[in-house]
Amino acid sequence: MAGTGKKVSSPHDAACVVDHVQAGLRVLEGRWKLAIVHQLFLHTSLRFSELEKLIPAVTQKMLIQQLRALEADGVVARTAHPVVPPRVEYRLTEEGLGLQEALNALNRWARTHHRG
Template sequence: MGKRPDYTPLTGARGIQNALRVLEGRWKLVILFQLFGGKVLRFSELERAIPGISQKMLIQQLRQLETDGVVARIVYHEVPPRVEYKLTDWGQALCPALDALLLWAEAAPAETRARLLDEDPA
């Protein structure tokens, strides 16, 4: 791995904003957590594993993640057609970062956690 760049407050903030844009969307993190650990899932398996998501929304979120290089779409040319999804190496590398973010969120003061739970859109 190369030398880590020297970030200024501005470039550091921009870098994190760009990273968060990749993860924006109500369902993207749920999709990622379904695929962590090297799982390879068919579209129908993802759909069943994520209650409340519409087919249209799942397609849209998967396409965005694929465009951003986080998810790989594997098409098998057979009848009936089979399509599977898995994380790219770069997508899998998100796992430790999201684990750290989860631990950070769990360490929030009780009143902050309670407020965040009250605002949970799910």
């Protein structure tokens, strides 16, 4: 793929690269996943109610769905503390933290190339 520093040696290798990139992008599909990941980059961990306040346009139902999907994909870890009232915190996993470099690169590219 251009710009990766690695040469693609065959059509099969090129197809594999495309498949991997598409799989990575699918993990972040959804209107709110990037906003959630961004907030978790800024904070070590956040309670559900804190995420709701930081992303005020998201509905509670959608926030739950997006967090569950990110958790299922190994990007976010959920910790339920056995207290009353229940306290649940979310944080990025090592895999989730690994997205930071790629998202920063995408942000740099978008700021350079987007004219809108």
